[in-house]
Amino acid sequence: MNKRATFSNSWLAAALLLPQLLLVFIFFYWPSGEALWWSFTLERPFGGGNEWVGFYNYLSVLQDSRYWGSVRVSVIFAIAASALSILLALMLAVFVDRRMRGHQILKTGFFLPYALAAPAVGLAFRFIFAPDAGLIAGINRVFPGLWNPALDGNDALTLIILAQAWSLVGYNFIFFLAGLQSIPRALLEAGAMDGAGPLRRVWDLQLPLLAPTLFFLLVINITDSFVNSFGIVDIVTSGGPARATELMVYKVYTDGFQGKDSSLAATQSVILMVLIMALTFVQFRFIERKVHYN
Amino acid sequence: MKPYILGAISCSLLALASAANANDRIKFDFWHGLTGQLGEVVERQCALFNGSQTEYEVTCTGQGGYDMAEQNTIAAFRAGEQPTIVQMYEIGTVNFMLSGAIYPANQFAKDHGLDIDWSAYFPGIANYYATSTGEMWSFPYNSSTAVFYWNKDAWAKIGKDHAPQTWDELGADLAAMKEAGIECGFAFDYDAWMNLEQFSAVNALPVATMDNGYGGLGAEVTFHETPFVDHMQRYKDWVDQGFARVQTQQTGKSLVQAFADGTCASMVHTIGNHSVIKDTQVDGLNWDVTLMPVIDVDNRHNSIVGGAALWVLQGKSPEEYKAAAAFLAYVTGAETGERYMVENTGYIPVTLPGFELLKNSGFYEQDRFRGREVAIASLTASDVTPLTRGIRLGNHIAIRNEIRTAMETFLSGKADVKTAVTEAAERSNQTLRRFEQTYRGAELP
Incomplete structure (x- = not known):
């Protein structure tokens, strides 16, 4: 018996696929193609002149130490923010899964940050962590100069990592909780009867069974940190101080939209796109092998 | 807030009234880049x-900031959907002049019988x-310039009743203020x-070669070889000595907020914030504005203009241009344009007759507006020379970002002042060469 649904009429199949293909073409292939074209030319803001320059744009970008600085910062940001938010979310999900008191309310509460738009998160974090006037100002009164994201690049980077991690926790939490609740209770109870404590059960039973979820979230979090961090960076630090938080995607914005240098921005977009694809490929190729789906 | 609400209501009433016979009217689009209260002022003028x-x-549409207005105009022009008039900030001038998308104002005025006396504009603005x-x-539409804001009570504490004229004098005052227990004598961003x-x-110092870029796209910045470096060193020393402080959104309070709530005793800022401070200051803040300090009082030159101008774009119908001409006549009029703008915002009149009209009507003697004539004194402090005309550099915003990076670098101690400023200049020049190459074959008008 054939379990697959197949279309004998391939025209019908094509017609049904067409709207989706059209969307993908208009919103992905077309702009990407345009960016690729611009990255090999010098495009004037208002159009009108468009000179072919070969790999000049790529050389300008790749030979610029500041570009590599932004790559470095982006990688640190993506790894730190993803790790932090995944760990926090996992912890919260395990707590809620143990049906502690008020877990129904907590469930909603933990998910809420994800419903906030990035600029709103950024604004809140900027206010809370402002060295002179924020809630954190008390720390600076005790230890003057300890916290100053306006001048200290490391503080600023820490701040946007915290903001990004915080805004992703809710999303990760829901997935982990769903994953945990789909684990058969009998397994955990058997473990408990064999004398495994809660931590041991998490480590030996729940975590391995959560591996597919964990892997999925890792891919999503890292990609999101690379491409979706604009709102937070723009509001919290505007890429400063001294470009210490100028993530790759923010540099695309400053060069392309502020500086109106479409070609330079297009070049960086192409590089970023290739990087994200390579990264996702690596994750699927090497990390996924350790994941067992059941 | 109440006047704004009333304004908004009267705005919508006017809009309703005009909608009644809107069908036979000639419509055109005007995009502006002002936001918040200033945006409301523009919409009300429309x-x-x-x-x-x-x-x-006229259909006025706020674009959410100057920068957005420029981006959106570029996108719209490329799609053939550009507005008839767009308000563009001063540093967008180069892109607009090179765009091929502009209907030059003097030509437009001639073609549509606009009676504009170009020589009436203050030279600092026209140039x-x-x-x-x-x-x-x-x-020229909304204009401002930089002035020195100072807290009179703070200066009274060191026994002075006048603001410093030079940076050296300000330095001495700041030292005295620190002695007198004032924590933040001067703030900058x-x-x-x-x-x-x-x-x-x-101070009549060059920012770039070729008359600060007016001479062509081949200009190079030279600010790393002028007393600007010493000036930045002075800022750094002042911060290190506890005389001055950096105030930005990131530290918690912007410059204007820190001055208006009395945290910091002085700053250099646009006259456009005069009305903002009047509206937001703490009770009893005793302050004034004066000319910004110079290096040498005998060598004081005019300050340059900031703000935005209205540009007419190519490719619209003759009817739309006729309508646009009527609108431009309205917003450049002494009463309907200049006085309206000056009264409702912190901007300055842009023509000499407009200024005289305001002055003679006792405008600057009203408590709310007193001191704002300082901006005109600053703009007209000397004849306009090639060094005080303005700055015309490609990708100006990238150069401004380099300055920000340099200041953050030396203030955080990652490099000394000279090194940081020199790197900013070198990177600015790379940006300029790239811009020049993008416009190869084009000539700056």
């Missing part, structure tokens, strides 16, 4: 124009927006318009 006659109707040959390609461009103009 409504007033629509209510003042029955032939034309900024004009081409290298002195032709006006846009209509990383804004290149105030710290580099205005500073260079009033």
